[in-house]
Amino acid sequence: MEEKGFGTEELIVNMGPQHPSTHGVLRLLLTLDGEKVVDCEVIIGYLHRGVEKLAENRDYKQNIILTDRLDYLASMTNNLAYVQAVEKLMDVKVPERAEYIRVTVAELQRIASHLVWLGTHAMDIGAMTVFLYCFREREEILNLFEMLCGARLTYNYMRIGGVSCDLPDDFAGKAYKFVEKFPKLIDEYEVLLTKNRIWLDRTVGVGVISGEDGIDLGLSGPNIRGSGVEWDVRKAEPYSIYDRFNFQIPVGEKGDTYDRYLVRMEEMRQSNNIVKQALEQLPEGEIMAKVPRIIKPPKGEVYHSIEAPKGELGFYIVSDGTSTSPYRLKIRPPSFVNLESFKKMIKGHLVADVIAIIGTLDIVLGEVDR
Amino acid sequence: MEDYIKVKREVGNRKDEMWYAFLQDLKAGLCLTLGYLFKKKITMQYPYEKSTAEWSIPLRWRGLHALSADENGRLKCIMCLQCMKICPDHCIKIRFSGAGKERVLEEFTVDLSRCSACGLCFEACPVNSITKAIVPTEKYELSVYSREGLVYKKEDLLKNWYDSVKSRIALEKAENMKKEEVKKEEKSVES
Amino acid sequence: MEGIVRDVIIALIKIAIVLGGVALGVAYSTYLERKVAGWIQVRFGPMRVGPHGLLQPIADGLKLFIKEDIMPRQADKLIFYLSPVICLVPAFAVLAVIPWGPDFYITDLNIGLLYIFAVASLGIFGIVMAGWASNSKYPMLGGLRSAAQMVSYEVSLGLSVIGALIFAESLSMVGIVEKQMTTGVWFVFLQPVGFVIYFICGLAETNRLPFDLPEAEQELVAGFHTEYSAMKFAFFFLAEYTNMIVVSSIATTVFLGGWGSPFAFLGIEFPRSLGIVKSVLDFGMPIFWFLLKVFLLMFFMIWVRWTFPRYRYDQLMNIGWKVLLPFAILNIIFSGLEFTLYEELDWYLFYPLAWLIMGVMVVFGFRLIKNFDQFSYSKMREEGIE
Numbered sequence: 001m002e003e004k005g006f007g008t009e010e011l012i013v014n015m016g017p018q019h020p021s022t023h024g025v026l027r028l029l030l031t032l033d034g035e036k037v038v039d040c041e042v043i044i045g046y047l048h049r050g051v052e053k054l055a056e057n058r059d060y061k062q063n064i065i066l067t068d069r070l071d072y073l074a075s076m077t078n079n080l081a082y083v084q085a086v087e088k089l090m091d092v093k094v095p096e097r098a099e100y101i102r103v104t105v106a107e108l109q110r111i112a113s114h115l116v117w118l119g120t121h122a123m124d125i126g127a128m129t130v131f132l133y134c135f136r137e138r139e140e141i142l143n144l145f146e147m148l149c150g151a152r153l154t155y156n157y158m159r160i161g162g163v164s165c166d167l168p169d170d171f172a173g174k175a176y177k178f179v180e181k182f183p184k185l186i187d188e189y190e191v192l193l194t195k196n197r198i199w200l201d202r203t204v205g206v207g208v209i210s211g212e213d214g215i216d217l218g219l220s221g222p223n224i225r226g227s228g229v230e231w232d233v234r235k236a237e238p239y240s241i242y243d244r245f246n247f248q249i250p251v252g253e254k255g256d257t258y259d260r261y262l263v264r265m266e267e268m269r270q271s272n273n274i275v276k277q278a279l280e281q282l283p284e285g286e287i288m289a290k291v292p293r294i295i296k297p298p299k300g301e302v303y304h305s306i307e308a309p310k311g312e313l314g315f316y317i318v319s320d321g322t323s324t325s326p327y328r329l330k331i332r333p334p335s336f337v338n339l340e341s342f343k344k345m346i347k348g349h350l351v352a353d354v355i356a357i358i359g360t361l362d363i364v365l366g367e368v369d370r
Numbered sequence: 371m372e373d374y375i376k377v378k379r380e381v382g383n384r385k386d387e388m389w390y391a392f393l394q395d396l397k398a399g400l401c402l403t404l405g406y407l408f409k410k411k412i413t414m415q416y417p418y419e420k421s422t423a424e425w426s427i428p429l430r431w432r433g434l435h436a437l438s439a440d441e442n443g444r445l446k447c448i449m450c451l452q453c454m455k456i457c458p459d460h461c462i463k464i465r466f467s468g469a470g471k472e473r474v475l476e477e478f479t480v481d482l483s484r485c486s487a488c489g490l491c492f493e494a495c496p497v498n499s500i501t502k503a504i505v506p507t508e509k510y511e512l513s514v515y516s517r518e519g520l521v522y523k524k525e526d527l528l529k530n531w532y533d534s535v536k537s538r539i540a541l542e543k544a545e546n547m548k549k550e551e552v553k554k555e556e557k558s559v560e561s
Numbered sequence: 562m563e564g565i566v567r568d569v570i571i572a573l574i575k576i577a578i579v580l581g582g583v584a585l586g587v588a589y590s591t592y593l594e595r596k597v598a599g600w601i602q603v604r605f606g607p608m609r610v611g612p613h614g615l616l617q618p619i620a621d622g623l624k625l626f627i628k629e630d631i632m633p634r635q636a637d638k639l640i641f642y643l644s645p646v647i648c649l650v651p652a653f654a655v656l657a658v659i660p661w662g663p664d665f666y667i668t669d670l671n672i673g674l675l676y677i678f679a680v681a682s683l684g685i686f687g688i689v690m691a692g693w694a695s696n697s698k699y700p701m702l703g704g705l706r707s708a709a710q711m712v713s714y715e716v717s718l719g720l721s722v723i724g725a726l727i728f729a730e731s732l733s734m735v736g737i738v739e740k741q742m743t744t745g746v747w748f749v750f751l752q753p754v755g756f757v758i759y760f761i762c763g764l765a766e767t768n769r770l771p772f773d774l775p776e777a778e779q780e781l782v783a784g785f786h787t788e789y790s791a792m793k794f795a796f797f798f799l800a801e802y803t804n805m806i807v808v809s810s811i812a813t814t815v816f817l818g819g820w821g822s823p824f825a826f827l828g829i830e831f832p833r834s835l836g837i838v839k840s841v842l843d844f845g846m847p848i849f850w851f852l853l854k855v856f857l858l859m860f861f862m863i864w865v866r867w868t869f870p871r872y873r874y875d876q877l878m879n880i881g882w883k884v885l886l887p888f889a890i891l892n893i894i895f896s897g898l899e900f901t902l903y904e905e906l907d908w909y910l911f912y913p914l915a916w917l918i919m920g921v922m923v924v925f926g927f928r929l930i931k932n933f934d935q936f937s938y939s940k941m942r943e944e945g946i947e
């Protein structure tokens with residue numbers, strides 16, 4: 001005999017690919033028990049463009065524009081990772097001024113990317129206004145980039161051996177002005193969020209992941225630092241000229257959404273510091289190294305990774321030494337790897353937390369699906 | 371300086387208890403947004419105003435392509451096909467007749483429906499007399515009603531050049547250079 | 562017979578004026594919402610339709626009228642049609658007893674406040690039915706959330722006004738205002754805690770952020786009205802904003818002295834020499850003060866919405882049952898004490914003492930609710946993380 005009374009059933013809800021808060025075309029199959037998430041399946045691939053395969057048919061210079069379209073919120077760092085990988089393969093020495101420009105734009109890009117993260121994360125949790133404040137500041141950074149290279153999103157700015165064009169005359173001044181006022185604006189976001197009881201309720205203890213689990217799952221970037229693991233490629237294996245600047249890497253302790261929030265906020269301040277230092281030390285000189293017109297790296301393979309805003313972004317390139325396009329290009333996208341931990345974080349949380357956790361992972365589907 | 375710092379978690383601070391009990395955290399947020407209520411707005415009323423005091427389209431903007439011409443109205447293009455070769459999306463098509471120095475540009479089309487605005491063609495152009503032969507203009511309103519409208523022919527590209535701010539700057543520059551040359555010549559004649 | 566006809570006609574005219582006025586008010590409160598949101602977010606808000614976008618609400622209304630009305634194939638047709646109406650009618654019915662001015666209200670029930678709470682809580686059926694009838698998962702989640710939310714907050718909402726009622730000694734809306742006029746003190750000064758609780762519950766009752774879980778745009782897309790479009794959607798929209806006006810009006814009546822002027826203590830009257838102008842002013846000024854107070858409260862609701870994040874469902878329940886309900890009950894106990902003091906003491910002794918007790922009550926209350934397990938900032942929550 002069945003037990004009398006109301007039986008309950010699990011409800012399967014399809015979240016995405018068209019959903020306002022899945023940050024693109026992520027699809028989640030949630031199994032709900034009431035409001036509680038019992039099980040979750042992450043389905044990706046709606047934005048697959050075959051970047052890695054495309055790269056095998058294009059030459060090294062043309063591939064830079066493909067990297068723009070991976071994490072389209074942080075094109076500069078994608079460019080940087082790729083060109084540095086090729087430079088490593090070809091053993092090119094990049095001029096001093098180009099290195100400084102690269103660091104400046106990469107750190108500005110980190111701020112811009114974190115601003116989008118903060119805005120969308122806060123908006124997912126309901127604070128609409130923070131979103132627009134963040135985008136106001138991001139707009140200024142985009143204006144700077146626009147002035148620099150003529151595009152707002154897909155910059156295609158870096159070149160193998162340097163950068164494509166020198167800073168315009170008023171760039172340094174405008175960038176410096178932005179850097180001067182930006183810390184005050186971060187304080188404003190913090191007034192709206194950091195101590196707000198609702199924000200605390202929604203983030204503290206949500207999506208907890210321990211440092212060990214994070215390492216096992218390959219988490220990187222602010223996500224792993226939120227769990228208290230001291231790992232930042234800029235410090236651990238300094239690339240470019242990061243060893244010349246004074247900056248600190250924030251780490252959290254509990255590994256919840258609130259910690260990751262605090263880590264990213266502090267990271268913005270530190271990036272701001274780096275930009276300031278880089279602008280102050282900016283030397284004169286060449287912006288391009290002497291590289292052949294047709295780029296044909298020697299036979300070999302290389303892996304190079306940098307600290308992108310979302311985590312560790314790596315490029316693995318195999319060259320056969322005869323062709324002008326890579327034999328194989330493998331990308332290690334931080335968002336894709338970070339998304340792995342979603343299932344672990346979400347178990348036992350409520351529907352509303354799904355949104356908060358997607359937000360805190362800071363994924364970009366262009367990079368997840370490639 | 372240490373490489374890594376712990377972030378400050380301001381949760382569970384006993385000192386703050388009364389602060390929370392009397393809703394001070396909410397008050398702080400409300401005061402901030404109220405302050406913004408009467409601040410100067412930053413919206414640009416786009417179709418009505420296309421630039422503001424803070425922002426106007428920068429000269430480096432990678433907008434619509436243009437084929438530049440010199441002050442005599444001759445195309446600068448030397449038909450080297452560099453831009454066609456570098457284009458990752460194969461959107462530039464060039465056809466010419468004749469050979470050697472007698473080459474005549476028959477066709478030069480840019481198919482914007484494929485273009486990803488990477489700017490490699492502008493960079494690849496070897497011409498460098500004041501401007502390159504193919505240049506980006508500041509034009510960015512490019513929507514059309516049919517796909518055919520996105521294919522820009524040689525004549526359209528030349529027209530874009532004359533419409534752009536860049537052509538004006540380039541022509542001025544050319545004029546100045548001419549004047550300077552004339553001055554130099556006069557000087558050399560005098561001496 | 563003639564008398565009855567005259568009464569009916571007068572009543573109908575009043576109803577027409579009130580309904581028309583409120584409908585217009587609703588239309589322009591959407592405009593207010595968008596403008597304030599824009600200004601807070603350093604934008605302009607609507608600017609294109611008419612000067613400064615003043616015709617925007619009308620354009621929006623027209624758009625909703627002529628939009629295609631889509632119904633999901635598997636929907637429960639009758640309930641799907643009925644629910645927007647069920648949602649809207651109680652919201653309008655409540656307007657019957659709201660005293661806009663000393664001589665301007667549709668009717669004065671001696672159980673006015675009770676009537677409001679009874680009728681207003683019917684609107685929830687519309688939302689639950691809409692969620693059910695859509696036969697879709699997101700609306701159902703939204704509808705269920707809404708049901709639970711309304712039930713929880715209705716309790717505290719009712720209890721929060723009891724303190725004020727002790728002083729008013731009446732349930733009639735007009736009576737409550739007149740009591741405040743005669744004693745010369747608005748109940749908000751006697752009952753600040755009650756007012757705060759009422760306002761928070763009011764936000765929850767009208768599904769406004771931070772308690773807009775039934776709609777929760779970012780998680781449930783649009784909650785219970787995901788599947789609705791065109792006029793049916795407009796009805797929900799209308800109901801939501803009418804509810805905002807109603808909640809603000811009740812707060813104005815019960816706590817903020819209704820139509821009473823904030824400068825009443827100065828005792829200024831319009832001089833007789835003004836003639837007809839005086840009678841117009843005497844009729845109009847109270848309505849002006851009432852509407853001004855309602856406007857300010859609505860502005861505050863909008864302001865809150867564009868400042869704070871949203872609570873989670875379980876936290877919403879926690880706040881309803883573990884924070885607001887204990888506070889509302891504490892407030893009633895305190896009100897009894899306060900009323901005794903009020904009768905016994907002079908004002909210069911009464912106010913400091915009453916506010917002191919009130920402060921102690923808030924502190925004590927927060928210590929108390931901390932023991933009801935999780936409350937964000939409490940240390941226990943912090944330590945509770947594995």
